[in-house]
Amino acid sequence: MKKMVLGKSQIRRIAVFGLGKLGACIAAVLASRGFQVIGYDVDGRKTDAVKRGIAPIEEPKLQETIAAAGSRLKATDEIDEAVAQSDASFFVPSTPSLPDGSFSNHFLIPAVESVAMAVRRQKKSRYLFVVNSTLTPGTSDRVLKALLERIMDGEYGKDFGLCYNPEFIALGDVIKGILQPDFVLIGESDAFSGALLGQVYEQLCTNSPAIERMSNINAELAKISLNCAVTMKISFVNQLSGVCAKIPGADPSVILRAIGKDRRIGLDYLKPGLGFGGPCFPRDNRLFQYVAQSVGVEAALSHATDKVNEDVNQRLLETVLGLSSDGGSVGVLGLAYKPFTGVIDCSPGMWLCERLAANGRRILAHDYLAGPNATSTFSNGRVRVCEEPAELLENTCQVFVITCPWPAYKEFFESKAPQLAKKGVVIVDPWRLLQTIIPRFENARYITTLGSAAAAISPELAAHV
Secondary structure, eight states: OOOOOOGGGOOOEEEEEOOSTTHHHHHHHHHHTTOEEEEEOSSHHHHHHHHTTOOSSOOTTHHHHHHHHGGGEEEESOHHHHHHTOSEEEEOOOOOBOTTSOBOOTTHHHHHHHHHHHHHHTTOSSEEEEEOSOOOTTHIIIIIHHHHHHHHTSOBTTTEEEEEOOOOOOTTSHHHHHHSOSEEEEEESSHHHHHHHHHHHHHHOSSOOEEEEEEHHHHHHHHHHHHHHHHHHHHHHHHHHHHHTTSTTOOHHHHHHHHTTSTTTOSTTOSOOOOOOTTTHHHHHHHHHHHHHHTTOOOHHHHHHHHHHHHHHHHHHHHHHHHSOTTOEEEEEOOSSSTTOOOOTTOHHHHHHHHHHHTTOEEEEEOSSOHHHHHHHOOSSSEEEESSTHHHHHTTOSEEEEOSOOHHHHHHHHHTHHHHHHHTOEEEOTTOTTTTTGGGOTTOEEEOSSSOTTOOOOHHHHTTO
């Protein structure tokens, strides 16, 4: 798509509404890259933190990015002030899942309404509204368009612009994800608005990514479609691992390393481990199913992806139950859904702790960042969250299970190798984090595949080999 010549209309001042896990990072990165940014959040603690130059949430490199932004990053408790000091607003509120799988606009609508009224009062022209939070497809055109035209008393795509601009980031690596995305996705009400936002990213990104511009509905569908495609790949890996667990000598990591060399498949997300979790993948998959159902299409692949994801958790539970005794102690290492974040949404570690405790096991758990979140969740006393991983070793756990591949766990086990070798412990490591150091554990039983690796080959398969 050709670039439009925009001259003096280039956006330099941006307001960010919502300073949570993503919004705080967007605001800080924009300011660090030369934009004048003013942040707003209904939680005054977040705006106060930004005013003092302190990261309002935990995220690697966020504090350093805020420091680099300097005076270009401000915060306010007044919406009118934020609008007065901006040419565009980025909206990053929570859009929680509803029981049917669609996403709620409960927090988004009031934010957009308030900003639109302030824009009208201040008689700003060609103001740009940008939504970064994931939306139920159709929200931009069916809900936000009517809302803005009514409040602004103007024409969508002419008197004001609306862009849908989701970020494809992973918690724990958000700053890099914003600065160096694989591509930028822009849904646009009109070409002028899309070009304005495209220019922002040309300055913002450090890797000159492709900028894909399209209608808002296409962008809304593209966002959830991408995550559905990634989760299907993860579930394929776990399906293969389940098959290999039943065939003596079969190693999924060897197979995946080979087939990943095919450019049609690629090696990303093609490693054995556990299922997907977090605040995006599971929700986006269910949202895709909702959209498909709403238009009379069965999202068979998406449903199968969820089924495989549930199955791998169940296989993990059955494996650990088979290795431990009723009333015995199990050490669960990793409660976050991925390393370098404290988020526990849909995490395999949290799920395993709850199910093991329900089956009479005594659980000692640890995570480098998610401990406080996990402690508040495990309120019944059946799961003890430890501050240090060494506490699990001191409490004579029968089995250790690595459910989140924090690199520091490898260092921990390496340092405790002599002690663990004497105990003859069982280590369940679906991520194969310890594979290179396990020879040092002479008496340890090391399990990477979930299920009976010693099971005989099935008669059905034997008939064909």
